[in-house]
């Protein structure tokens with residue numbers, strides 16, 4: 001029998017009749033990094049709030065670290081560390097003061113707490129700022145501080161709600177590094193995100209959530225394989241040769257001329273082995289290819305496949321590419 | 332079911348360390364936080380001291396000068412005290428009350444700035460967390476009361492160390508009562524604006540019919556009745572009795588009234604906070 005750090009069974013939550021979470025079920029094994037990927041308003045925070053005992057489910061059940069979140073919230077709280085979506089620090093106090101208060105309300109003995117707080121602040125590279133008030137911290141520093149604080153009581157399960165939102169690339173990379181280190185140490189991590197690269201990079205398994213429901217679940221590669229293949233971009237020298245090229249490559253998969261009239265877009269499995277074949281057959285036909293590249297499918301493509309919408313619509317206007325290729329853009 | 336799972340987990344994963352927060356460490360941590368915040372936000376101290384000082388100077392000295400023209404009548408009006416002596420304990424209670432009541436605002440800011448979540452998601456007993464906050468807030472209020480007490484004693488006349496300390500003890504109970512009243516109101520409010528409205532609607536009338544500025548005996552019955560349900564009245568009467576030996580209600584009754592109000596509001600605050608869920 002296996003053992004789960006988190007079990008959600010048909011969890012639901014309504015706010016004044018509005019169903020924010022509509023029956024969500026999933027299981028997270030100990031030591032796993034599990035991601036909730038979904039757009040704004042999908043119900044990520046609401047689910048996390050129920051699992052962290054902050055709001056009462058309207059229905060269903062949640063079991064975290066072996067305890068029911070409604071019947072035994074205190075036992076759950078003893079075993080989890082939480083980084084909420086919005087900051088939850090006392091900005092008037094220093095990082096160290098915030099840490100020590102946290103230690104006391106979690107019952108960590110003073111000497112343990114000081115030692116661990118020092119280590120953790122060093123781990124997130126804030127040791128030099130430990131005695132500065134948090135109001136002098138940047139957003140990325142606050143985030144790192146909150147992650148360190150969430151680890152102070154050595155939780156079995158760590159919840160992080162959009163841990164990298166609004167951070168610059170360096171700060172994001174640092175947070176990723178911390179999560180990867182947690183994974184190495186065998187800590188279970190539940191994180192929410194709407195960055196697909198983040199989910200892809202960090203998570204062992206992902207649940208794609210939309211309108212309060214899980215619409216797909218699996219390892220990132222499993223999910224991406226649902227999309228069906230890689231997208232190959234082949235640029236010809238002019239529109240005439242592009243048309244010839246289009247006719248030529250149709251046998252390898254679905255192909256289409258892009259809006260610039262000189263690029264052929266092809267969806268095919270195993271692009272790395274097909275590209276050389278295409279190039280040599282094009283040469284034989286006297287068509288010159290000036291550029292060839294391909295993209296692997298992204299989680300965004302998965303989302304699009306499942307919902308007909310992109311995770312983040314603001315990333316360029318994809319409609320010009322037509323139905324076939326619309327899922328391969330925007331990276 | 333959850334029990335079973337827990338046992339299975341322990342069997343599979345060995346004993347991982349699980350900390351258990353104690354009541355007193357959580358209480359002390361929250362009390363410490365309020366004091367630490369006060370020490371970095373000196374403007375709050377200035378705020379709570381400036382108002383009573385203005386009352387003392389512009390109201391107290393003004394009326395004191397006016398009353399002193401009625402030689403003899405002044406002492407008859409104020410139970411044998413000069414007006415400044417009469418006013419002094421009231422000013423101390425006023426500063427303690429304003430500081431304590433206003434500390435309720437912190438509850439609203441904590442909700443607004445998210446710190447409430449950090450507290451609610453911790454395994455510490457909710458009662459300990461909120462009691463610690465009340466202790467911290469009332470200590471902070473008392474520090475401000477102490478400053479005012481020294482100041483008014485210098486202006487109105489030093490009552491003697493024992494009397495001074497006794498009055499300060501009464502001021503502490505008043506601080507506890509006002510912190511819990513302010514916190515109780517704040518726990519049911521969402522916006523700082525709303526709390527400011529309450530401050531203006533409740534705090535001012537409470538101060539005026541507390542007997543801090545004038546004796547309440549000559550008042551019409553209905554106003555007197557209001558005074559007798561005003562916890563501040565008991566606080567002012569008690570501290571005036573302890574400081575200068577003049578009071579209109581038996582001191583034990585004052586003390587019981589004040590303690591009862593504090594206990595009632597502390598109980599209300601604890602009950603309300605223990606039930607707090609975010610939604």
Ligand SMILES: Nc1ncnc2c1ncn2[C@@H]1O[C@H](COP(=O)(O)OP(=O)(O)OP(=O)(O)O)[C@@H](O)[C@H]1O
Pocket residue numbers: 015018019020038039040041042043044045046047085194610
């Ligand atoms: N306290 C609340 N009262 C009423 N509606 C709420 C409340 N909390 C969330 N909602 C609604 O429930 C839905 C899900 O919200 P939730 O915060 O869980 O989304 P999310 O996936 O975390 O989104 P985001 O990426 O923006 O954080 C939203 O439509 C939101 O407006």
Ligand SMILES: [Mg+2]
Pocket residue numbers: 044045046085161
């Ligand atoms: Mg959210």
